[in-house]
Amino acid sequence: MNILLAAALKVVGVLVFVMANAFMLIWLERKVSGYIQRRYGPLRVGGPAGIYQSAADILKLLAKEDFMPGGADRWLWLLAPVVSMVPAVLVYLVLPIGRTFTLQDLGVGLVFFSSVTSFTLLAIFMAGWGSNNKYSLLGAMRAGAQLFSYEVPLILSTIGVVLIAGSLRLQTIVAAQTQHGWFFFEQIVGFIVFFIASIAELNRTPFDLAEGESEIIAGYHTEYSGMRWAMFMLAEYSNLFTSSALGVALFFGGWHGPWLPGWVWFLLKTYIVVFVGMWIRWTLPRIRIDQLLDLGWKFLLPVSVANILGTALVLMVR
Amino acid sequence: MGLFDRVWNAAKSMAVGHAITIREMFHRPVTVRYPEEKPPFERGSRSVPVLKVNEATGLLNCVACGLCERSCPPSCIEIVQAVDAAGKKKPWPETFELDLSHCMVCNLCIEACPFDALEMADVVELSSYQVQDLIFSKDQLTELWKTSKALRVAGGERI
Numbered sequence: 214m215n216i217l218l219a220a221a222l223k224v225v226g227v228l229v230f231v232m233a234n235a236f237m238l239i240w241l242e243r244k245v246s247g248y249i250q251r252r253y254g255p256l257r258v259g260g261p262a263g264i265y266q267s268a269a270d271i272l273k274l275l276a277k278e279d280f281m282p283g284g285a286d287r288w289l290w291l292l293a294p295v296v297s298m299v300p301a302v303l304v305y306l307v308l309p310i311g312r313t314f315t316l317q318d319l320g321v322g323l324v325f326f327s328s329v330t331s332f333t334l335l336a337i338f339m340a341g342w343g344s345n346n347k348y349s350l351l352g353a354m355r356a357g358a359q360l361f362s363y364e365v366p367l368i369l370s371t372i373g374v375v376l377i378a379g380s381l382r383l384q385t386i387v388a389a390q391t392q393h394g395w396f397f398f399e400q401i402v403g404f405i406v407f408f409i410a411s412i413a414e415l416n417r418t419p420f421d422l423a424e425g426e427s428e429i430i431a432g433y434h435t436e437y438s439g440m441r442w443a444m445f446m447l448a449e450y451s452n453l454f455t456s457s458a459l460g461v462a463l464f465f466g467g468w469h470g471p472w473l474p475g476w477v478w479f480l481l482k483t484y485i486v487v488f489v490g491m492w493i494r495w496t497l498p499r500i501r502i503d504q505l506l507d508l509g510w511k512f513l514l515p516v517s518v519a520n521i522l523g524t525a526l527v528l529m530v531r
Numbered sequence: 532m533g534l535f536d537r538v539w540n541a542a543k544s545m546a547v548g549h550a551i552t553i554r555e556m557f558h559r560p561v562t563v564r565y566p567e568e569k570p571p572f573e574r575g576s577r578s579v580p581v582l583k584v585n586e587a588t589g590l591l592n593c594v595a596c597g598l599c600e601r602s603c604p605p606s607c608i609e610i611v612q613a614v615d616a617a618g619k620k621k622p623w624p625e626t627f628e629l630d631l632s633h634c635m636v637c638n639l640c641i642e643a644c645p646f647d648a649l650e651m652a653d654v655v656e657l658s659s660y661q662v663q664d665l666i667f668s669k670d671q672l673t674e675l676w677k678t679s680k681a682l683r684v685a686g687g688e689r690i
């Protein structure tokens with residue numbers, strides 16, 4: 214009974230956090246894009262600096278008609294947004310939020326993280342195939358090519374950290390950085406590859422080909438509206454947070470920091486990484502699909518393999 | 532170009548681009564929060580033609596010659612010249628109506644007027660739900676002139 218209660222509490226806690234965090238991040242993204250373009254961003258809806266904007270948006274989306282395109286593959290179409298939320302919520306399980314605070318500290322946390330996030334591809338493909346729309350299918354196919362080719366460097370780039378820490382458990386990796394110093398300094402190549410690949414995994418500009426507005430309307434979520442569309446957005450922003458959090462845990466010492474409690478440091482560092490992601494999004498233009506695949510296979514992959522070999526050599530010589 | 536040159540160039544241009552966006556981010560926004568904060572009118576901008584009054588005599592400058600009426604492309608000015616009891620024409624308008632609902636703010640009436648009787652006022656917030664409210668009479672146009680500042684006058688800018 215107690216186990217069930219604890220599990221239920223964890224689920225509710227994660228869901229509440231996912232919602233609140235997505236609200237925050239959507240508002241932040243609008244503000245950051247606004248100020249980068251020398252506008253004010255949302256102001257009118259209320260709260261300090263228009264922070265209730267996202268809540269108003271959710272209310273609006275809830276009130277919208279749930280419209281299914283004719284000829285859509287009913288179950289695939291209906292389930293795709295739900296499937297996209299599942300990995301987004303599941304990965305919170307292993308995030309090392311505080312020194313003693315992880316929902317479930319798995320021994321293979323890193324493997325769990327990367328295998329669960331690859332389920333996002335399934336949701337995208339279900340949405341693209343189920344919509345009976347050429348733009349959706351094109352978007353899904355692009356997303357497929359992109360996620361496949363960036364999954365590999367993403368995982369390889371973290372192996373350098375795993376080699377130094379000697380563990381796949383995220384808490385151990387973070388704890389190793391308290392004596393050792395942040396892995397960012399030794400693994401800067403790994404970090405750069407990780408960061409580029411994780412932006413590509415998130416389908417964010419400059420790698421947002423899967424939803425390139427000017428070519429394929431909105432890619433795989435062209436046919437979605439109302440709350441189903443909002444679920445894709447929630448999952449996207451939740452993934453933005455979790456992949457930044459993974460970057461913080463692997464390269465920036467996770468909860469490690471002076472004075473403040475661990476989870477504050479963790480959230481602070483994560484939001485800084487998220488901000489850098491937004492800054493990149495509003496600076497760089499979208500790249501072409503061939504450039505994208507070239508970058509993944511011909512640059513990031515060899516660089517990350519070289520990084521692993523170099524790290525292993527140094528560790529052996531030591 | 533070799534691989535290292537390309538990587539170096541990409542890194543350099545990305546650094547420059549990000550420096551630009553972060554710098555812009557800490558500048559004051561160029562937009563204004565409109566109803567609370569109103570941007571100043573630029574000199575020479577155009578809004579609404581209004582009727583000028585001769586301050587010495589209190590009469591309109593307009594002599595009802597009808598040139599503005601004829602030069603207005605969408606024909607939104609309507610002038611009726613005053614006549615006295617004997618049927619003799621008088622040099623002032625009996626009615627001067629301006630239909631703002633289709634005035635296109637082109638300034639041609641003001642350029643056509645040989646008597647410096649029209650000018651552009653600095654009012655723009657005249658919208659209404661009723662088209663009738665947008666037909667301005669002689670008195671209303673005079674009133675607008677009295678309560679506004681000139682943006683642009685006959686024969687070009689003279690502010």
Ligand code: SF4
Pocket residue numbers: 580602603604605606607608629633634635636637638639640641
């Ligand atoms: S500004 Fe142009 S459209 Fe308006 S009344 Fe004058 S001539 Fe007509």
Ligand code: SF4
Pocket residue numbers: 592593594595596597598599600610643644645646647648649
């Ligand atoms: S052109 Fe000038 S003087 Fe002639 S009718 Fe029009 S406003 Fe009056």
